[in-house]
Amino acid sequence: MSDDQYSLKVYISDESLTALKEYGYRLCIAKEVNGKYNVVFQGVSKLLFQNTFQFEDYYRVFGTNKFADGALIDASTKKYPIMGGQKITLSSAGVFSPTSGSVNPEAGFTVHNQYIEPIHFGVDAFVGNEYSSIYVAEKPVLSGDVFLTPKKKFLVWFEQDLETDMMISRAITNSIRLDFTNASDITINYTAPKDAPAKGVWSYGPLVVLGQTYHPETNTFSLTPAILPTAELVQLTKLLQLEPPSQRGGHLAITNGGCSGQELNRWFRARLRAYRILYGIGQLVQVTSRFDRSLDK
Incomplete structure (x- = not known):
């Protein structure tokens, strides 16, 4: 595993797994950007006893015309690769230029926004073998610099009616917060009563069989x-x-x-x-x- 990779394992008890699927719950993961968790990074329904997620700190930046709670992200610009510490410019025509600056994985990145119409900037991150969205600014911005700072911090919970790339603007309940700043692997587990699958208990470590x-x-x-x-x-x-x-x-x-x-x-x-x-x-x-x-x- 490279320095940019880190892994999450989620164990779910048999009784909880059965109830969660029966009631249509998904395992939801959000990643922090600018202090917020406002996009479902992963919304997974195909769950088993052990579920593994592999993350890497590769990002893409994009612009979209709206932020709407419960809606799927619809990018309005091309999505452009960017790394921590780098800078990129969105022209007045709405076109991204190549990135510049040295890479610093611990830092955020900057968008020099020359586009004169209101626009929401968003971020994708790498999970498994593909990109998925992790953030969209809730308020649109006009021309000027925009700073975007993804963190190795995650929110994990179960919920119905949410899916990958869906925007959220409300508080999340019964979740567990994870910090990979000084860790490359974290293992957690979940156990819930069969009649209340979303009101279970999160703990660190694997489930004891x-x-x-x-x-x-x-x-x-x-x-x-x-x-x-x-x-x-x-x-x-x-x-x-x-x-x-x-x-x-x-x-x-x-x-x-x-x-x-x-x-x-x-x-x-x-x-x-x-x-x-x-x-x-x-x-x-x-x-x-x-x-x-x-x-x-």
Whole structure:
């Protein structure tokens, strides 16, 4: 993988995958430009348990006559390749000149706009083996310089009635924000109740695929996701704020979210003990006992 490439893996639990497809949800990805996420970079319905997206920092710039929420982008000019740090000119006739300037992947790029009619500037980026749009300025501009700064930051969520290259101007709910500034690979996963597929939980890391086998050599059981209390786990995740894995250790950092340390301690300890009573077997007992001891520290 080159320095310009970075990869996202999205895991979806089986129950969630079935419900999401039944209700017509797409996995939506948006990329930040000028501090906004206003175009569906990818709107994917052909989803599986593991879904991989490969990004590269190659861009194209274009002009369009309108920005409209829920509409597909319709470029009004030719789309011209450009890289970070470079400059390009749109003439008074609406024609792009060749780019100039040295490439700086960490920087944005500049459009010298000589076109005297109102126009919205947009940006494409490379994903997989093709370009897809990531941004359109919501307000038109007249002649003058326009600065466009794509970032290695993404918004990921599930939604109906959205598709690739569609413009959006409203807030997105139940999403996860990802930052590739100092990372080349990020893995996330999604689990939701079957009757509310868009109200699930996003987490970092792959989904754990659990069996249902007793291991006599270690006196442990592997449990299936079906026997775990989904509502409790959703509530727990809301109470906990999971930070992305660190560059050093690769472990998730766990902090208490909207509750005090004592409140989280009592809530978590009570549920750990309840789980031991319900499933008081092998590995779960060992894990919860270790967590109990960590709560006392």
